[in-house]
Amino acid sequence: MTDLIWLNGEIIPMADARIGVEDRGFQFADGVYEVIRLYNARPFTLNEHLARLHQSAQAIGLSIPLPIDQLSREIHKLIDQSNAKEAMVYLQLTRGIAPRNHQFPDHPRPTLLFYTRPLPPLPAPGQSTGVKLCCVPDERWKCCWIKSIALLPNILAKNHAIAHGFDEAAFVEGGLVSECSSSNLFAIFGNTLLTHPAGPRVLPGITRAALLDLAPQAGLQIDERPLRESEIPHADELFITSTTREISWVSHFNQHPFPPHCGQKTLKLHQLLREQIIAMTGAR
Numbered sequence: 001m002t003d004l005i006w007l008n009g010e011i012i013p014m015a016d017a018r019i020g021v022e023d024r025g026f027q028f029a030d031g032v033y034e035v036i037r038l039y040n041a042r043p044f045t046l047n048e049h050l051a052r053l054h055q056s057a058q059a060i061g062l063s064i065p066l067p068i069d070q071l072s073r074e075i076h077k078l079i080d081q082s083n084a085k086e087a088m089v090y091l092q093l094t095r096g097i098a099p100r101n102h103q104f105p106d107h108p109r110p111t112l113l114f115y116t117r118p119l120p121p122l123p124a125p126g127q128s129t130g131v132k133l134c135c136v137p138d139e140r141w142k143c144c145w146i147k148s149i150a151l152l153p154n155i156l157a158k159n160h161a162i163a164h165g166f167d168e169a170a171f172v173e174g175g176l177v178s179e180c181s182s183s184n185l186f187a188i189f190g191n192t193l194l195t196h197p198a199g200p201r202v203l204p205g206i207t208r209a210a211l212l213d214l215a216p217q218a219g220l221q222i223d224e225r226p227l228r229e230s231e232i233p234h235a236d237e238l239f240i241t242s243t244t245r246e247i248s249w250v251s252h253f254n255q256h257p258f259p260p261h262c263g264q265k266t267l268k269l270h271q272l273l274r275e276q277i278i279a280m281t282g283a284r
């Protein structure tokens with residue numbers, strides 16, 4: 001893989017990339033981002049990621065500086081030139097450089113960049129070790145559907161979880177669990193797949209959407225509602241999802257241990273997701 005970056009219309013070596021000190025992304029976290037996974041050098045659900053980017057940008061009054069179809073072609077060009085195969089694309093859009101002022105600049109010149117980073121191949125469905133989740137108070141804003149680069153509450157929550165021997169933090173407010181620091185949360189009760197609705201408290205995850213589409217094929221009906229922290233230990237299966245992890249089954253929720261293996265319905269959903277990834281990317 002060659003270490004390149006697409007920065008404001010040019011593909012250059014990563015080592016030559018410079019972002020101004022007064023970039024509003026740097027000073028105010030005034031921007032949005034996407035993470036797209038590549039399998040076999042092909043981006044999975046790229047259109048869905050770009051549609052979410054458009055929504056996030058629009059929500060903060062920012063325009064993507066090139067049409068989506070052209071952006072898609074530029075992303076493919078960078079992937080080719082970087083020779084990226086099993087990797088992710090990190091894309092960030094900020095309101096660009098302007099003298100530091102809370103008020104938006106009159107004529108913003110957004111900073112758009114993206115680059116690839118290799119990712120280790122994921123274990124086969126059901127072969128990974130379970131993830132340990134702990135609850136943390138949700139101290140984020142109420143626009144979690146915007147994929148904002150302002151991630152400090154998520155970072156603090158994740159590090160709190162790790163410092164206490166867990167892997168991932170689940171956000172709780174008023175006894176209701178919404179999602180995790182960088183993943184969506186699902187519970188299975190009988191033949192029902194439950195997850196919190198996307199919106200103020202939950203990012204509309206691309207993996208989440210793919211699974212909601214696949215659930216009927218796994219014989220599961222969907223119930224989008226907030227989960228009570230107190231009911232989660234009674235779930236038959238619990239798992240989290242994201243672009244980089246696909247599906248991870250949960251082995252512990254706070255101090256509660258689940259059976260020490262991936263549940264059958266989670267496994268089925270993961271197999272269906274893998275089939276879709278293979279069909280869309282030619283991945284092995």
Ligand SMILES: Cc1ncc(COP(=O)(O)O)c(C=O)c1O
Nearest residue numbers: 182183184203205206207242243
């Ligand atoms: C807070 C949060 N929720 C959910 C997700 C999962 O979203 P996706 O499946 O689009 O990666 C992420 C991914 O980064 C996230 O940061």
